Amino acid sequence: MAFSDRELLARIIKCEAGGEGDTGMRAVATTIMNRVRVPYGEYHRIGQGDLRRILFQTGQFDCMRTEINGVPNNQNVWSTPPDQIHYDIADWALAGNRLFNIGYSLWYFNPYAPCPNMFPPNGVGIFQIKILNHCFYDPTELYAQT
Structure with missing residues (x-):
């Protein structure tokens, strides 16, 4: 059975930022949804406003991969069931x-x-801001050409 968009987002929030607290998880959720909603560039062209296309785009999120460089990746969305806080942040985003x-x-x-x-x-x-252990980056003018 395929996961719903809500379930996938909750799982990637936990996997990518589960140890970063509420603010860190909201920051990651915001960035993912920014990719879904950006009106130009690579993510617009590839994602076309579809969360699943953004999440499953090759090479973008380690948590969407079961193997990295030939080595099993045990920290992925399929092995990381979310808790209520992750669903709450997914709903918020x-x-x-x-x-x-x-x-x-x-x-x-x-x-x-x-x-x-x-x-x-x-x-x-x-570079835009650092929140806990993650650095966040805004698009430059060059991004529009991707």
Whole structure:
């Protein structure tokens, strides 16, 4: 049985940011939904406003993969059942809410070091804010050409 959009979003929130507290989980949910709603660029072209297309886009979310570089990935959405807080945050994000300080960020990652100014490496994102262990990046003008 396939998971609903709500279930998938709750699962990826837990998997990607479960240890980041309410604010960290809302930040990740906001960024994912920003990808769904962005009106231009790669995520608009590929996702077409569809959460599932965004989540299943190749190479985007480690938690959507059961294997990374030939090694089993045990921390994935299929092995990480959500708790009520994850459903609550998924519902919040699906209703159109967003964490204000995330703005229109389209990327996040945990660099295990200081946040680099640009991410991804192709220069389409610029540092916006760090929340707990994750760095968040807004699209640059270059993103519109992707």
